[in-house]
Amino acid sequence: MMYTKLTLLVSLLLLMLIVKEIKPRVEFTNLKCRSVNKDFAEFTQCTLKSINRTYKYISTKVSLHKLPITKARVNFGLYKRFNGYRPFLYNKTLDACHFFQHQKANPVAKYFFDMIKEYSNLNHSCPYNNDIIVEKVSTDTVNHHVTKILPYPEGDYMLETHWMLNDIYCGVIQVYITLF
Ligand SMILES: *[C@@H]1O[C@H](CO)[C@@H](O)[C@H](O)[C@H]1NC(C)=O
Numbered sequence: 001m002m003y004t005k006l007t008l009l010v011s012l013l014l015l016m017l018i019v020k021e022i023k024p025r026v027e028f029t030n031l032k033c034r035s036v037n038k039d040f041a042e043f044t045q046c047t048l049k050s051i052n053r054t055y056k057y058i059s060t061k062v063s064l065h066k067l068p069i070t071k072a073r074v075n076f077g078l079y080k081r082f083n084g085y086r087p088f089l090y091n092k093t094l095d096a097c098h099f100f101q102h103q104k105a106n107p108v109a110k111y112f113f114d115m116i117k118e119y120s121n122l123n124h125s126c127p128y129n130n131d132i133i134v135e136k137v138s139t140d141t142v143n144h145h146v147t148k149i150l151p152y153p154e155g156d157y158m159l160e161t162h163w164m165l166n167d168i169y170c171g172v173i174q175v176y177i178t179l180f
């Protein structure tokens with residue numbers, strides 16, 4: 001009797017571990033990119049792709065028409081859905097050119113940047129002389145960051161970034177994510 005209960009408990013725990021291992025806690029629900037000044041910068045790609053049930057990724061490409069980019073600022077904020085999306089955490093404006101050389105001084109920005117840096121050509125400081133590419137950032141990558149490094153509570157979130165390049169407001173990217 002004791003033995004069966006114990007076996008059952010162990011099996012249940014194992015099952016929970018396995019399910020937790022397989023099931024991602026993160027789901028991309030939407031991706032929106034809006035160019036504000038197409039003469040300057042234009043999104044040529046902004047896609048959320050589902051390859052199968054477990055492999056989903058987002059990709060964006062920005063074509064820059066006035067090179068080089070010597071100044072880049074980004075404002076970012078994390079929103080959470082209550083009745084509509086409300087500001088939840090962070091409202092920071094970052095000098096991206098400065099950030100590249102002093103990443104440790106800005107742990108919050110580093111946290112978000114670490115999710116995409118391996119998947120982008122943003123691995124150097126200013127100036128930029130090419131289009132910007134962020135390719136195939138998968139749910140697994142984001143999952144690793146939000147659940148293992150800095151856990152957030154369940155819910156629907158939206159990460160909004162506004163981009164200013166060479167002092168010109170160029171556009172906004174919104175990544176919608178559900179944590180469950
Ligand atoms: C999902 O697609 C990826 C990439 O093609 C593949 O490696 C993985 O095995 C697939 N998973 C399932 C459950 O089909």
Ligand SMILES: *[C@@H]1O[C@H](CO)[C@@H](O)[C@H](O)[C@H]1NC(C)=O
Nearest residue numbers: 075077086087088090091092
């Ligand atoms: C962030 O701060 C700026 C400047 O203080 C303000 O204009 C903007 O509305 C704020 N955004 C959010 C989402 O709180």
Ligand SMILES: *[C@@H]1O[C@H](CO)[C@@H](O)[C@H](O)[C@H]1NC(C)=O
Nearest residue numbers: 117118120121122123124125
């Ligand atoms: C950036 O990435 C390119 C291409 O992968 C590589 O050749 C280059 O050395 C990298 N630069 C830095 C500073 O990591």
